[in-house]
Amino acid sequence: MIDFREKVMGCWLGKAAGGTLGQPYEGCDGPLCLTGYDPVPEDMIPNDDLDLQVLWACILDAMEQPCVDRDVFAAAWLKHVEFPWDEYGVAIRNLRMGIPAPYSGEYDNWFKDGLGAAIRSEIWACLAPANPALAAAYAYEDACVDHAGDGIYAAQFLAAMESAAFSEKRIGELLEVGLSVIPGDCRLARAVRDTIRWCAESSDWLDVRQQILEHWGSENFTDVVMNLPFVVMALLLGKGDFSKTVCIAANCGRDADCTAASAGAILGIIDPTGIGQEWLKPIGRKLILNPGIRGLTHPDTLDEFTDMIVALRKRISLRKESTAATPDFSRYALHAQCGVFSPWFAQDDSRFQPKLPAETKTCKFAGNFGQIAADCIPTDSLYMMRFTFELKESSQVRIMFNTPGNCRVWLDGDYLFGREGGRMAPSFHRCPLNQYKNMQLTAGTHELLVGIAPYGKQKVLEWVFGIGDAKTKQWLTNVKSDN
Structure with missing residues (x-):
């Protein structure tokens, strides 16, 4: 029987492999025809998908009483993050102007439905294994700093799925768990249900991809309502095969590194032994972060990071209900x-x-x-x-x-x-x-x-x-x- 630590390690390895596969093609229209790394890396490629989760873990681990709290993450954004990209940049601007979360994620944010929070959902699943509701609650505290609407729902959806994957292997069941924590009438839920239906009707990922783009496509390559269905399709049509799954996700194009990383993380939790050496050997286990994360001492390897998560799980709590005063937006x-x-x-x-x-x-x-x-x-x-x-x-x-x-x-x-x-x-x-x-x-x-x-x-x-x-x-x- 695979123990908890192995599953957490599988999560990070699967995420790193998928992200490294797709990263050279981030933003391309697709479809692609990848069957493995191209180019073959010599190390893990730094990616904000993992960078921010390492930051959250380090910040929480340093607290005497670690608490998953939007205000903790907001402070970390301002102190440690230099990423100017899309919703990240808007949230940093809003926080600097004195707009607190959750308003910092919604106000004046053209990118509020971006994929930026969904791609950092795994930490919440690993800190709340087999507890999808708690994982989704954790994910909200994180996502509301720089997202709103479907941008938050996507993070909750994936966190719940990944949490359930610690005790459930069936992809169909995991998808229903993910849907259970978001509004049934939101655009994301409708897109996911459409994709489930299309995958039942066709096993050709190119056909399903075309359906997704026709019904839920966006000119913004990071849009969650377009990209998350690629993950759903890859999981359903990949049928548990790690290589097939991450390649389907990456080959859809658009936010190729993020979709492949999310699909890889879920399969890594379900079965860490299913990730072949052709994926693991090139990237190693060294933990390499972007230089845009500043002022942080972090674990040197994925093994050390996994140990941090395993220990942190027993110490953390969730922010108690409290509402920030609505800002006077007329000032802005x-x-x-x-x-x-x-x-x-x-x-x-x-x-x-x-x-x-x-x-x-x-x-x-x-x-x-x-x-x-x-x-x-x-x-x-x-x-x-x-x-x-x-x-x-x-x-x-x-x-x-x-x-x-x-x-x-x-x-x-x-x-x-x-x-x-x-x-x-x-x-x-x-x-x-x-x-x-x-x-x-x-x-x-x-x-x-x-x-x-x-x-x-x-x-x-x-x-x-x-x-x-x-x-x-x-x-x-x-x-x-x-x-």
Whole structure:
């Protein structure tokens, strides 16, 4: 009989193997045709999937009375994490502005349904084995710092599944356990049930993948409602074969390292002996973290990390129910002078040079993430918005204005960038071309003028406007907007 420690070790080895398989292909569209590591690694590849779980374990282990508490994790984000990516960057910005969890995960967060919390669910299963409800409660405390909605549900779903996997081998039963801890009518639950049905109808993973993309696809490659069904499909069609399962997950593309890592972790818990040496030998057991985790002394190997988790399980408790006061979000609202410039059409700016019209109104937006109904913008017109902001000190910044619609952007009267529609990825590290510009800005007040118009048949026009550090790609919080 496999003991608890072996299953915990299997979890981390399965996760490391799957993550290392998929990591070179993170963000690709797919499908791929991987049958093993390509390239073959010489060590485990660092991955935030595991980095943050190691951080949580070390923080909890250092506490006299370890408590799984959103406020503990929020403090750790600010002290130890330099990752600027997607929802991580937004949460760090919100926490720096004084917005506590769970509001830090929801406010002004275009990426709140990202995969960032789901990929760090395993620790909660290992600290609450065969107790899915407790594992899901632990996962909530972690996930609510940087996610909301389906982004939290995905973490709870996986934590419950992984917890149940310590005593249950049947994938179908594990999926029902996962579904039992999230709202039945949420998008994630519907996507999972669809995937279960499609896998019952077809054993061809390419066919099922196509169904997932047609019904639940997203332009954001980290979206949970698209990616978690890839994990579900891999587990169902892989039928317990580790190699087949992690390769199906990775070959779906999109967030390939995360999906393969999650699938590998679950099979690693169920049967640690099922992970072949072709997966284990290349990565070894050395624990290597990203340099974006700072100021942390961590275990040197997965074996030492496993021992830490096994010992910690007996010491931890769950945060007692308490609610943070709702912040005054009006403090963070952005105001702009808005009006319609007409006539305008994308083919020729020189004939009708866009400018703010004489008649404007002051519009209030809840934050940097804003939207308006497309029918508010007349045909052959630009909706103009003038924002002002104050930079407290001279800085090398990245100005970002990302929208799927037509846009033109000027700063202090000089044209910066623009495009005729495209994808959204409003994070400073991966914002699309022609949606940002790096520049040296002097301290003082600056004026950003933006013109937007629908592209194609868009019914709602959304955008994210931000000012970040050009080097670190973190949101700047020393910027005072006119509000």
